[in-house]
Amino acid sequence: MRSVSMIDLQGEFELFGAEVRRAVDEVLAGQQFIGGPQVAELEARIAARLGAEHAVAVSNGTDALLCALMALDIGAGDEVAVPSFTFFATAGSVARVGARPVFVDIDPRTFNLDADKLEAAISPRTRAVMPVHLFGQCADMDAINAVARRHGMAVIEDAAQAIGATYRGRAACTLGDVACLSFYPTKNLGGFGEGGMIVTNDAERAAVCRQLRNHGESQRYHHDRVGGNFRLDTLKAAILLVKLRYLDEFNRRRRAHAALYDALLTDLPVTVPHRASFGEPVYHHYSILSDRRDELMAHLRACGVGCGVYYPVPLHLQKCFSDLGYAPGSLPITEQVCGRILSLPVHPMLQEADLRHVAACIGEFHGAGARRAQPAAAQRGA
Numbered sequence: 575m576r577s578v579s580m581i582d583l584q585g586e587f588e589l590f591g592a593e594v595r596r597a598v599d600e601v602l603a604g605q606q607f608i609g610g611p612q613v614a615e616l617e618a619r620i621a622a623r624l625g626a627e628h629a630v631a632v633s634n635g636t637d638a639l640l641c642a643l644m645a646l647d648i649g650a651g652d653e654v655a656v657p658s659f660t661f662f663a664t665a666g667s668v669a670r671v672g673a674r675p676v677f678v679d680i681d682p683r684t685f686n687l688d689a690d691k692l693e694a695a696i697s698p699r700t701r702a703v704m705p706v707h708l709f710g711q712c713a714d715m716d717a718i719n720a721v722a723r724r725h726g727m728a729v730i731e732d733a734a735q736a737i738g739a740t741y742r743g744r745a746a747c748t749l750g751d752v753a754c755l756s757f758y759p760t761k762n763l764g765g766f767g768e769g770g771m772i773v774t775n776d777a778e779r780a781a782v783c784r785q786l787r788n789h790g791e792s793q794r795y796h797h798d799r800v801g802g803n804f805r806l807d808t809l810k811a812a813i814l815l816v817k818l819r820y821l822d823e824f825n826r827r828r829r830a831h832a833a834l835y836d837a838l839l840t841d842l843p844v845t846v847p848h849r850a851s852f853g854e855p856v857y858h859h860y861s862i863l864s865d866r867r868d869e870l871m872a873h874l875r876a877c878g879v880g881c882g883v884y885y886p887v888p889l890h891l892q893k894c895f896s897d898l899g900y901a902p903g904s905l906p907i908t909e910q911v912c913g914r915i916l917s918l919p920v921h922p923m924l925q926e927a928d929l930r931h932v933a934a935c936i937g938e939f940h941g942a943g944a945r946r947a948q949p950a951a952a953q954r955g956a
Contacts, residue, residue: 578919578928580880581760585923586824590816594766597812610808616815620755620771623818624745628780630772631806632787635734635756638770639667639704641804642752645772645782646728648673648701655695655703655727657687658890659908664706664732665889674898676700677890679905683848685709685861685915688907689717696721702728707736707746709847709884709917710762710828711855715741715749722750730754733773735858737763738825742852747773757814762828762856763821766813769806824922828857831920831929835860838933842940844870859884860920867916870939874918877935882917 587594601610613631621629632638648654650672656665658677665675678695681688687705703722705713715731722729729750733739736746737755747753757769772783782799785792790801832855836846845863849855861884864870874881888908890900902909918932 575878576928576931577878578880578924578932579921580882580917580919581921582923583759583764586820590820593816594813597816598809601809601812607808608805610811612808612812612815613806616806616811616818617771619815619818621773624747624773626745626748626753626773627775628773628777630774630780630783630787631811632770632772632783632804633806634768635754635758635770636663636667637787637802637804638754638756638772639663639730639732640670641783641786641802642730642754642772643667643671643673643702644786644801645752645779646702646730648728651699652701653697653699654730655687655692655700656889657706657708657908658888658905659685659885659911660706660708660732660889661734661885662889662892663734664704665895668704669895673701674699675889675895677888677898677900677905677908679907680911681714682907682911684711684713684850685911686711686713687718689714689721692718692721696725696727700725700727702730704730704732705750706732706734707739709855709861710736710739710858711847711850712736712739712741712746712749712853714850714852716852719750728752734758734770735761736856737761738821738856740854748775751776752779757810762825762858763814763817765810765817767807767810769810769814825856827922827924828860828920829855831922831924832857832860834926834929835918835920835933838930839936842933842936844936844940857920859917861915861917863911863914864916865914866939867914870936871916873939874932874935877931877938879932879935880919883915884917885915886912888912 617629652673668675731753734756739746753773755771757765786801787804790799
């Protein structure tokens with residue numbers, strides 16, 4: 575039986591393993607494991623690639639969000655508007671600074687925060703909105719920024735899944751006041767362990783983030799503010815510099831895989847991802863909607879196909895947020911999507927035959943399209 579994994583980090587490593595080992599050896603030779611030159615180089619290269627003025631390397635994507643909120647002086651008594659359909663860190667970081675996450679429903683096609691529903695979530699206490707570029711597709715930032723400007727709110731992009739994505743020709747991470755990236759191993763630019771980045775065009779805000787990541791130090795043992803240990807290790811930065819050279823090609827492959835899935839699944843009773851006209855996604859996940867999601871997932875796994883549900887429980891219904899007063903039905907689109915979403919393998923190491931096998935299994939489940947989804951050689955009887 576053919577096996578198709580959700581991720582293939584081993585396959586990726588075979589491409590650049592020798593380069594990684596050389597980069598690690600350079601760090602070992604220099605013995606500068608904290609704040610080494612590779613950290614500054616990574617920051618410069620990420621900023622240049624995105625067209626941003628400043629990039630601040632931090633320990634992980636969650637700490638990037640936390641540090642950004644701290645730099646904006648958001649805390650107790652404040653509110654931050656966030657989508658409920660996202661990874662926990664988006665709302666969790668808001669709660670950790672003492673602010674209240676206010677959940678907003680999503681666009682049913684892009685799964686991103688619905689700008690048309692943002693206004694109703696705003697109160698005099700709302701200090702910021704944190705749109706998420708979910709699954710590698712940018713949120714509708716013009717509409718979100720317009721609402722934010724009317725209400726004097728900051729805009730924090732959660733771009734953890736979206737490095738390389740664009741919105742009207744501009745890079746994700748350059749569309750708000752401050753943006754946050756994650757280099758978790760499974761991300762499009764994934765490191766060997768945890769890692770993250772804060773991106774901004776505001777020099778003062780970048781300087782504050784640099785202080786906050788090192789316990790608020792302005793100089794050695796002089797602390798202007800209370801920060802944390804949000805530093806990125808030199809070894810991780812060195813490895814990310816190697817992988818950064820492969821990012822464009824890996825994103826190109828993800829887009830090609832998505833286009834083939836779109837064609838193979840078009841006549842089946844599933845909803846393929848919507849690509850908004852205003853941007854170019856990078857398909858961190860390729861997520862379909864199915865009315866028989868759990869049955870389909872079980873069938874795919876029986877066929878040797880890895881798949882996953884991102885995310886099964888919306889944040890507004892999580893136990894830890896029960897005191898916020900959200901009840902089932904309060905964000906209907908989010909709740910419907912959580913019950914229907916299913917992510918298929920789309921990683922850059924997949925071959926065309928892998929994608930056709932996935933589509934054939936979906937067609938087999940629905941009793942249609944199996945032959946059409948098979949590899950061309952199989953259709954010819956080869």
